[in-house]
Amino acid sequence: MLKRDEQRLLVKIATLYYEQGKKQSDIAKLLDLSQSFVSRALSRCLKENLVKISVVQPANIYLNLEAQLQQQFELSQAIVVDVDDPNNKEQIKKSIGSAAAHYLETSLHHDDLVGISSWSSTIRAMVEQLHPTNVTARGVVQLLGGVGINGNIQATMLTYSLANLLNCHSYLLPSQSIERTVEYKNRLLTTEDVGSVVGMFKEVDLALVGIGMLEPSSLLKTSGNYYQGDMLDLLSKKGAVGDICLHYYDEKGQPVLSDEDDPVIGMDLALLKSCPRVVALVGGKDKTQAIKGALQGHYIDVLIVDYATAELLLR
Numbered sequence: 001m002l003k004r005d006e007q008r009l010l011v012k013i014a015t016l017y018y019e020q021g022k023k024q025s026d027i028a029k030l031l032d033l034s035q036s037f038v039s040r041a042l043s044r045c046l047k048e049n050l051v052k053i054s055v056v057q058p059a060n061i062y063l064n065l066e067a068q069l070q071q072q073f074e075l076s077q078a079i080v081v082d083v084d085d086p087n088n089k090e091q092i093k094k095s096i097g098s099a100a101a102h103y104l105e106t107s108l109h110h111d112d113l114v115g116i117s118s119w120s121s122t123i124r125a126m127v128e129q130l131h132p133t134n135v136t137a138r139g140v141v142q143l144l145g146g147v148g149i150n151g152n153i154q155a156t157m158l159t160y161s162l163a164n165l166l167n168c169h170s171y172l173l174p175s176q177s178i179e180r181t182v183e184y185k186n187r188l189l190t191t192e193d194v195g196s197v198v199g200m201f202k203e204v205d206l207a208l209v210g211i212g213m214l215e216p217s218s219l220l221k222t223s224g225n226y227y228q229g230d231m232l233d234l235l236s237k238k239g240a241v242g243d244i245c246l247h248y249y250d251e252k253g254q255p256v257l258s259d260e261d262d263p264v265i266g267m268d269l270a271l272l273k274s275c276p277r278v279v280a281l282v283g284g285k286d287k288t289q290a291i292k293g294a295l296q297g298h299y300i301d302v303l304i305v306d307y308a309t310a311e312l313l314l315r
Contacts, residue, residue, distance in 0.1 A: 007050065013038055014045045065310050069303060072314065073295040079103060079304045081283075086308035092283040097125025100208070100281045100304050108135045108166065112205040115143040115267060115275075116162055117245050118155035119177065120210030122281045127158060130165050137166040141200050143207060144245045144266035145175035173197045175265045177246050182263050194265065201267045207275050211282040212243045213290045242290025244272060244280075244299055251289065253297020272299045279304065288312045 013031070016022045017038075024042070028035040045051040057063060060082035069078035081095040104126070108114075114137050116123060140163035142155060156172055163170035174193050188194045214235060238257070239250040245266035248256045255269050262268075272278055278299060282291055283306035292313060294300055305313070 007048075010041050010045050010048070010050055013041045014051050017042060018051060062307060062310070065307070065314070068314055069305075069310060073300075073303075074298065075295075075301060075303055076277075077302045078310070079302070080307050080310045081304070083283075083306045083308070086285070086306065089284055092306045093122045093125045094129075096122050096281050096283050096304050096306060097127075098129050100126040100279065101130040103279070103302070103304065104208075105131060105133055108133060108137060108206070110135050111138045113138040113141060113200070113203050114162070114166065115141045115201065115204035115207040115209075116159055117143045117207075117209040117266075118158045119144055120281065122210055122283070123208055124158055126208070126281060127162050127165070130162070132165050133167065135166070137163075137168040138205075139163065139169045139171055139200075140166060141171045141197060141204060142173040143201065143204075143209070145173050145177040145264075171197050171200060173265065177266060178264050180263070182260065185263050185265055188265065198265065201271050202274075204267070204271075204275055206277045206279065207267065207272060208279050208281065209244050209272070211280055211287060211290050211294050212246070213287060214240055214242070214248075241293045242287070244269065244294060249293050249297050249299075251293050251296065253293050253295070253299065269297065269299060273297070277301050283309050285309050285312055 009031075013027055013033075016027045016030070017024065022030070024035050024038045027033070028038045031038075033041075042051075046053070062080040062082075065080050066078040069075060069080070079099050081099045083091050083095050085091055100123075112135075140159055142159045144155070159172055160170045174197075175188055189198060214232065235248050235256060238248075240248040240256045241251050242249060245268070246264045247262065247266065247269050249269060250256055259268075267275075279302040280291075280294065280300045281304050285308055288309055291303075291305070291309065295303070295313070
């Protein structure tokens with residue numbers, strides 16, 4: 001059999017499949033072939049350049065930028081979102097929240113235990129845009145103490161709402177984010193209500209976190225869960241550039257407080273590093289240094305960020 005005879009059949013199969021939109025089973029029946037033969041033939045067409053597939057990339061999709069972020073910072077995935085006004089914080093939060101909602105809807109595994117850093121307005125934007133899923137998670141765990149000046153309404157409702165959308169139970173953390181002293185924090189950790197939830201941190205399969213700067217966000221200020229005065233000065237002197245779950249790190253991603261000095265009840269940086277999948281929702285050019293520190297510390301597996309900030313991260 002001549003090679004052109006093989007090619008003739010391959011091209012015919014490819015034309016029926018790619019140009020006429022016929023199913024493999026229909027092609028097999030039409031040409032008196034087995035369906036497995038048709039499948040192998042289509043694979044050969046690609047290998048022998050008889051078929052060339054091109055992907056049309058819209059202007060507001062940034063696959064090359066995502067690939068650069070993944071390579072430079074050893075991420076499993078980067079998702080870069082388009083924002084009409086890169087200086088509009090509400091637009092940034094909404095766009096990142098929308099992308100994160102789609103990511104969670106398409107990548108959540110059955111029986112995943114999901115952790116949520118509940119004092120994040122960007123995560124709140126995600127929950128507001130999330131559709132009910134067909135997948136049932138094992139539970140949603142609050143990763144940062146939720147009691148503040150406004151009681152625990154903000155953090156409790158965010159955790160509860162996400163659990164409701166994921167068809168599972170919520171595990172609320174009945175403590176402040178920052179306790180009065182390390183000693184008091186340690187006493188709380190021995191109580192059943194707090195200790196049982198904190199004990200679940202090491203079982204989290206997917207952690208949804210925000211990234212903060214040294215200056216607390218407006219949401220944290222409202223909650224009362226933020227450092228002030230002398231403690232902020234100390235963190236600054238130690239080189240803190242950002243935080244995840246209110247655990248601060250420097251520009252290289254190293255924690256700036258030891259366990260003996262840290263009064264925060266929340267998932268710590270060591271546990272984040274060992275978590276199978278940490279998804280960070282963060283944007284805004286003013287957070288570039290904080291994001292870089294988190295990336296240098298290898299706390300993040302999936303980064304969802306706006307285009308302008310992504311460009312700054314790669315400079």
